[in-house]
Amino acid sequence: MSPRRIMLVAALLIFAGAGRAADRPNVLLVITDDQGFGDLGAHGNPVVKTPGIDAFAKNSAWLKNFYVSPVCSPTRSSLLSGLYNYRTGVVDTFLGRAMMRPGVRTLAERLGEQGYRTGLFGKWHLGDNYPLRPEDRGFQTTLWHNGGGLAQPSDSPEMKPATAYFDPVLIRNGREVKTKGYCTDVFTDAALDFIAADKREPFFAYVAYNAPHDPFEVPDSLAAPYRKLDLTAAGFPKSGQPWAGPKVNTEQIAAAYGMIENIDTNFGRLLKALEEKKLADDTLVIFMTDNGPGGVRYNAGLRNRKGTVYEGGIRVPCYVRLPGRIKPGHVIEQPAAHIDLTPTILDLCHVAAKDSPAFDGRSLTALLAGTETSWPNRTIFLQWHRGNAPERYRAFAARGPRYKLVQATGVAPENTLTPKFELFDLKADPFEQTDLASDRPDEIAALKKQYDDWFTDVTKTGFDPVRVHIGSEHENPARLSRQDWRGPNAGWTADSLGYWEAFAERAGTYEFTVRSRTGFSRYELDLDFPENKQTVGPRVSGPVATPDDNKSPILQTKVNRTLPKGPVRLTARVGDVNKMRGADYLEVRFVEVAK
Incomplete structure (x- = not known):
């Protein structure tokens, strides 16, 4: 090939690469997970070691006033849909309330339809069974854990909670696998393998670490150096609000900081891979967290922590980098939120949203580029409390461009709600130290009216239970855990009892396996069909033989039943003649079509 032809081909390749970087x-x-605003060196923490994230922050745009929900699942549903979480059906983190409605379109689906390779690595927390899994929601390559975290009731029965973060059993592309190593590593x-797999098409890698969420399991070599430091409030800067919580546990703080240092190392590995593969200039990188800190520790003076609608629970780090299109070092003061990231990413990737309803969020592209001159004012709404459905005025915040209305009480639904409305001027008082409610009743009334209109709108479709499917060709068997059962006595304690709302996709014979981590001599299985308001046949029950292997962590029994197609409520109890309790797992396998 002649030198002139070589130069022409090189120029075309450069032009093609630049076009792809600009367009896709x-x-x-x-x-x-549970990494708060104060859990970064870049945010004034003098103890935790986050040099990689701190350096990334300097070369990125900073969404200084970035908001998320007070807890995990609501944040993730909004992040991946561009909608307020109530529109997605997600209201809480467990007991069937963290399951995103199948009809909600995700960022992965939208990008995948435009030729992107899509992968999820880490925490999903929006449904463990078909049709709610990440494999069902647009992610083509996956490695993830069930439920809201490792060391929870949704773990594989083979895992031990005390060591769940090490060599965890995970789900890879729909199948359980035993992995080797610390979970974040x-x-x-897996994310590095995905990034390196194919350069012909752009990728969307959603890396959702489950750290530093409790139970604070971490290699001792990472926590040990922090134990030597003063991890009480006396060892940190004095500004803003005092630490929120009844007791400081320095051992947990040391472990959390070790987990965060490990996150920083792994984030650095991801950035290094982009550099080595010459993808850094072609890659939009976003670093964020899902809510405030999950423990009592330094939070940069913000008020309170995870689970509250004060700034310490909902304002988190968010940094965005895309060379050539996003202004590095740019600080964006305008309030932004999780609902904005899907429309922003689609905008930067030149992917048009073709369906309705419109996103609740806005594209932040102009703000990130530093070209926006007239950003319209708006109010961002955040709410979370326990219960099957949202209730007006319980634990919510309405964050306007300057003022923030807070009604922080009512997280526990069994408590009688007596609203207490507070008003803060966040420009003058970012630490929420001075309540202006009595001084500015007009501002209170205006924000309250906006909240009322918002609440009516986002809850109008109701909150019927999202059902897991059994008998599907996409997941057979389906293993149900306490993560997604419901009922007034459902929970995670030893004596809890709940039921699963399911949908049988095929009429026929099903095999039910009742499992428990503790011994039982009897079982009961109820099958209730809400459409005809009856229980089919007598309750299935009987004695259980003692297994030969007394060391087995799981005791189980199996029974076959015939089900019609349609909704079904499943209840599994285990115990003895004196007391029955809820099973830890119910595995459902479709056996044969009804004759």
Whole structure:
């Protein structure tokens, strides 16, 4: 090939690469779990070691006033849909309330339809069974854990909670696998393999670390150096609000900081891979967290922590980098939120949203580029409390461009709600130290009216239970855990009892396996059909033989039943003649079509 032809081909390749970077950048979205605003060196923490994230922050645009929900699942549903979480059906983190409605379209689906390779590595927390799994929601490559975290009732029966973060059993592309290593390292390894797999099409890698969420399991070599430091409030800067919580546990803080340092190392591995593969200039990188800190520790003076609608529970780090299109070092003061990231990413990737309803969020592209001159004012709404459905005025915040209305009480639904409305001027008082409610009744009334209109709108479709499907060709068998059962006595304690709302996709014979982590001599299985308001046949029950292997962590029994197609409520109890309790797992396998 002649030198002139070589130069022409090189120029065309450069032009093609620049066009793809401008039109279809890769997307690396990294979100951590329970890492608060104060859990970064870049945010004034003098103890935790986060040099990689701190350096990334300097070369990125900073969404300084970035908001998420007070807890995990609501944040993730909004992040991946561009909608307020109530529109997605997600109201809480467990007991069937963290399951995103199948009809909600995700960012992964939208990008995948435009030729993106899509992968999820880490925490999903929007439904463990078909049709709610990440494999069902647009993610083509997956490695994830069930439920809201490792060491929870949704773990594989083979896992031990005390060591769940090490060599965890995870789900890879729909199948359980035993992995080797510390969980954050394992998820990063999988993400790196995905990024390196194919350069022909752009990728969307959603890396959702489950750390530093409790139970604070971490290699001792990472926690040990922090134990030598003063991890009480005396060892940190004095500004804003005092630490929120009844007791400081320095051992947990040391472990959390070790987990965060490990996150920083793995985030650095991801960025290094982009550099080595010459993808850094073609990749939109976002680093964020899902809510405030999950423990009592330094939070940069913000008020309170995870689970509250004060700033310490809902304002989190968010940094965005895309060379050539996003202004590095740019600080964006305008309030933004999780609902904005899907429309922003689609905008930067030149992917049009073709369906309705419109997003609740806005594209932040102009703000990130530093070209926006007239950003319209708006109010961002955040609410969370326990219960099957949202209730007006319980634990909510309405964050306007300057003032923030807070009604923080009512997280526990069994408590009688007596609303207490507070008003803060966040420009003058970012630490929420001075309540202006009595001084500015007009501002209170205006924000309250906006909240009322919003609440009516986002809850109008109701909150019927989202059902898991059994008998599906996509997941057979389906293993149900306490993560997604419901009922007034459902919970995670030893004596809890709940039921699963399911949908039988095929009429026929089903095999039910009742499992428990503790011994039982009897079982009961109820099958209730709400459409005809009856229980089919007598309750299935009987004695259980003692297994030969007394060391087995799971005791189980199996029974076959015939089900019609349609909704079914499943209740499994285990115990003895004196007391029955809810089973830890119910595995349902479709056996044969009804004759």
